[in-house]
Amino acid sequence: MPLSDALAHHVAFADLPTADLVVDAVYAGGTNGHTGDDPMSKLIKGIGNQGGFRYAGSPAQGKVKLAVLYTSGGEVDWPDHLDVETGTFTYYGDNRKPGQSLHETPRSGNILLRDVFAASHGKSDERAKVPPFLLFEKAATSGRSVVFRGLLAPGGPTMTSDDELAAIWRATAGRRFQNYRAHFTVLDVDRISRTWIQHLLEGGDPLGAACPEAWRVWAKSRVYRPLLAPATTAIRSKTEQLPDDATGRAILEEIRGYFRGREHDFEACAVAIWRLIAPSTGVVDVTRPSRDGGRDAVGTYVLGPTASRIAIDFALEAKCYGVDSSVGVREISRLISRLRHRNFGVLVTTSFVNKQVQEEVHEDGHPIALVCGRDIVDALRQHGRTTVASVRQWLRQAFPQQ
Numbered sequence: 001m002p003l004s005d006a007l008a009h010h011v012a013f014a015d016l017p018t019a020d021l022v023v024d025a026v027y028a029g030g031t032n033g034h035t036g037d038d039p040m041s042k043l044i045k046g047i048g049n050q051g052g053f054r055y056a057g058s059p060a061q062g063k064v065k066l067a068v069l070y071t072s073g074g075e076v077d078w079p080d081h082l083d084v085e086t087g088t089f090t091y092y093g094d095n096r097k098p099g100q101s102l103h104e105t106p107r108s109g110n111i112l113l114r115d116v117f118a119a120s121h122g123k124s125d126e127r128a129k130v131p132p133f134l135l136f137e138k139a140a141t142s143g144r145s146v147v148f149r150g151l152l153a154p155g156g157p158t159m160t161s162d163d164e165l166a167a168i169w170r171a172t173a174g175r176r177f178q179n180y181r182a183h184f185t186v187l188d189v190d191r192i193s194r195t196w197i198q199h200l201l202e203g204g205d206p207l208g209a210a211c212p213e214a215w216r217v218w219a220k221s222r223v224y225r226p227l228l229a230p231a232t233t234a235i236r237s238k239t240e241q242l243p244d245d246a247t248g249r250a251i252l253e254e255i256r257g258y259f260r261g262r263e264h265d266f267e268a269c270a271v272a273i274w275r276l277i278a279p280s281t282g283v284v285d286v287t288r289p290s291r292d293g294g295r296d297a298v299g300t301y302v303l304g305p306t307a308s309r310i311a312i313d314f315a316l317e318a319k320c321y322g323v324d325s326s327v328g329v330r331e332i333s334r335l336i337s338r339l340r341h342r343n344f345g346v347l348v349t350t351s352f353v354n355k356q357v358q359e360e361v362h363e364d365g366h367p368i369a370l371v372c373g374r375d376i377v378d379a380l381r382q383h384g385r386t387t388v389a390s391v392r393q394w395l396r397q398a399f400p401q402q
Contacts, residue, residue, distance in 0.1 A: 008147065016042035021134065021148045021192035023227070029144025037144045040068055040136055044197060053094055053109030055131065056201055060108055062115060064131040066200045069152065069184075072138045076247050077170075078179075079381040082137070082149060082186070087226030088156055089135060089149075090382065093180035102167055102178045113180050117165040120154040120222065127219045128207060130154065132200065133184065134192065150186035150227055151215060157224040159183055168384065187214040188227045234362045241352035241372035242323065248377040249323075250388045255376070256320060256350050258395045263320040269399055270318030270348035270371075271297055276379040277371065282311055296338070313343045321351035323373070332357045336366055344368065350376065 009025040016027060016039055030037030038049035047054040047068050057064035069091055071080040078092040094109035095102055103110050116133075119126045133152035139145035155164040167178045189212040196210035207216050214225040243249050259266040267286050275281050284299030297318075300311035315338045319327050327349050335345045344367035347353070352372050361368050385391050 013037075013039065013042070017045070018194060019043065020194050021197070023148060023150050023190050025148055026139050026141070027136075027146050027148065029146070031143070039144060039146055040070065044068060044134070044201070046201065051094075051107050051109075053107045053112065055112065057131070059112040059115065062129075064112060065203060065206075066197070067112065067116075067131045067133045068136060069133055070136045070138075070146070074138070074245075076245065076381060077386045079378070079386065081378075081382060082135075084229045085231060087150075087186040087188075087228055089152060089184045089186055091182050091184065093182065095177060095179045098172055098175035098177040100177075102180070110180050113165060113182050117154045117161075117182065120164075121161060124220050127222065130219070132206065132215060135184075135186065148192075151189045151192060151212065152184040153187055153215070153218045153224060154182070154184055155222075155224075156183055156185045157226070170384065185224045186227045187212070187218065188225045189214050190227075235355060235358045236353075236372070237355075238326070238352045241374055243374050243377045247386075247388065248374070251377050251380065251385075251391050252323070252350055252373050254388050254391050255395065256322065258392070258399075259320050262401075265399065266320035266350075267297055267316075267318045269395070271299070271316060272398060273348055273376050273379055274316060274346055274371065276383050277375070278369075284316070301344075313340070314346055315339060315343065316346040316348065319347070319349040319351070321349055323351055326352050326354040327357060328354055329357060329360070332361065332368070335368065339367070347371065348376070349373070 009022060011019045011025060011027045013028045013030050019027070021043070027039045027043060029039045035049045040054065041047055041049040044056070044066065046056045052070050054068040054070065055064045056066045071091065073080065078096060080092060081090045093113055094105045094107055103114065116130045119130050135149040135152050136146040137149050139147050163183060165180060165182050168181050169176055169178055192212065193210055199208055199210055200206055207219055217223050217225060243252060255269065259269070271284050271286065278301060280302050282300040282302040284297050287296045287298065297316040299314055299316065301314055302309050302311050304310050315335060317331065317335045319331060321327065327347065332347065335347055339345050346369045348371040350373050353370050358370065361370065380391060385394055
């Protein structure tokens, strides 16, 4: 969803051609009601005024000087996502309809992704030719205003090459096609100077004097210095814990409806959702129903290299609740009582966790991950389950009714 910009620094439309790019500043669009109102083409001359991929240069010739990625943050089928705490950005390529191959797109965005991710794993002279990527997101205000979200480097410090760039399958009306899912790292750069932008557009050395140090370090050694922004609060309101769009709410209701009357069976679904969020989860065993109507699971989370792995035990509790029924003190106390030394807990609910529970978990330092309705929908979307129909199909195939 678009970033709230109520407290952000704003740059007027008339000042765009000379402005620096400051992380999370808002850059105003025009007011004439046509594509000329686009602010990004004024900020960076020659990149065009439409589309998610914009660049100066030619991807086909391998001569892109500077690239811009734009996301509206609102395409549920292609859920671009910025994790501000880790500095990881997930972006989907531009082959979004059946009928053409992975790299045959009008803007050649997927060609650009293919080539820059390949170069990022090359020698330093190859990385030096990777164009800097600038990330913009639609502002929360009306019109064409955008927010600058940071300087992106392809890949990340903890990802394999397969994780960084993957060709994934999608289907529309029964027709299949491929698109890229790419992961970038937002580098620890708070300001991009107008001098560096102009230098890049003129074809100068991207590692010249105006180059941000974090980009220079990445280009020379592939060392990532991510922009990390830990959350200042761990307490989420009910609104923040539930989907804010109609499709998201419908997905959550589909899950509730599927397990209605047999809520105990939601346990296996909760485990599957937790695996989407924490893919290093190992073996998980679902236990029998308990006296208070709950149903539990115990499992392991695996860490370390293949030859020397360790497993940390965890306990999971699932609550298939309606949108107006919160997880309260009784449920969390039960989970806390099951935790042993060096274990952690996971609570998965289709609703939300009340404020008192969150405060207790946070203030007392209980090692418990709280997964609410919005987290469930986000996890499904990030793994391709973006519609009610696709979630229904997943439920029926993965958790058939007995």
